[in-house]
Amino acid sequence: MANRALLVGVNKYKMAGADLSGCVNDVTNMRDILLKHFGFTTKDMRIFVDERATKKNIIDGLKWLVNKAKGNDRLLFHFSGHGSQIVDTDGDELKDRKDEIICPHDMDWDGTFISDDDLGKIFASLPKAANLDVFLDSCHSGTGTREMEAIRALPFELSFKPRFLPPPADIAARADDDDMEVRKLLREMNPLNHVLYSGCRDNQTSADASIGGSYNGAFTYYTCKHLRDTKGNLSRAELIKRVRASLKFNGFSQIPQLEAPAAEKKKKMLE
Numbered sequence: 001m002a003n004r005a006l007l008v009g010v011n012k013y014k015m016a017g018a019d020l021s022g023c024v025n026d027v028t029n030m031r032d033i034l035l036k037h038f039g040f041t042t043k044d045m046r047i048f049v050d051e052r053a054t055k056k057n058i059i060d061g062l063k064w065l066v067n068k069a070k071g072n073d074r075l076l077f078h079f080s081g082h083g084s085q086i087v088d089t090d091g092d093e094l095k096d097r098k099d100e101i102i103c104p105h106d107m108d109w110d111g112t113f114i115s116d117d118d119l120g121k122i123f124a125s126l127p128k129a130a131n132l133d134v135f136l137d138s139c140h141s142g143t144g145t146r147e148m149e150a151i152r153a154l155p156f157e158l159s160f161k162p163r164f165l166p167p168p169a170d171i172a173a174r175a176d177d178d179d180m181e182v183r184k185l186l187r188e189m190n191p192l193n194h195v196l197y198s199g200c201r202d203n204q205t206s207a208d209a210s211i212g213g214s215y216n217g218a219f220t221y222y223t224c225k226h227l228r229d230t231k232g233n234l235s236r237a238e239l240i241k242r243v244r245a246s247l248k249f250n251g252f253s254q255i256p257q258l259e260a261p262a263a264e265k266k267k268k269m270l271e
Helices: 023-037 055-066 116-123 144-152 218-230 236-249
Strands: 003-009 045-049 074-080 083-087 098-102 131-137 160-162 195-198 207-211 214-217 257-259
Touching: 003 023, 003 055, 023 045, 023 074, 023 131, 023 214, 023 218, 045 055, 055 074, 055 116, 098 116, 131 218, 195 236, 207 218, 214 218, 218 236, 236 257
Parallel strands: 003 045, 003 074, 074 131, 131 195
Antiparallel strands: 083 098, 160 207, 195 257, 207 214
């Protein structure tokens, strides 16, 4: 049985005005959890942050993650950074005609991004018995005003930025409808070879926020908190339940999602 983890966090973007603050801390937090509570070693991980989190490096890291994977291997991919969407060009998005993307450091709107189709092709080779947990602490849609109003209503000061890059006008204009409902990134891939945790519902944003004096992704922060408090000894379903409760208690409107077969939800992370 092998352990492998690819951890990616992007605070610094080449694109002007896109920088975030908590993504590198997310990577550090997740790394600590894997080392202390899941039996991973530093040799089991590849980590890319900021300028090193390019599209090429992330794609190469994903291929390393799944290359020669065998049954019962424990694999994890964590991405903290911007998400967005583009118009589907290959006809596989029959519902909303949009491809969801995650945004690397060298993100541009002319192909330097990683789409759900890219992830699907890479993960398609995984054997069914392999254990792949995917954490996406990014936004899949642009309805950030609702979250901002909720933050302003809190009785304490909280700095917040949504992890979503809105497409520029010329990219957005390629769509022929106004339906911005986003399907998940991985839901239609083989449902037996991965578990997907996303930081929010399709029509919400994930928060990049100052929590306890330090910037973090709110979803990753509370995920790691509950894994640390229980030493990883709780089911995936219970984990997502506790993370949702913590986010709600602390004033965040985002509702994390767990996509997995029912039997996998009853198991622990990476089990």
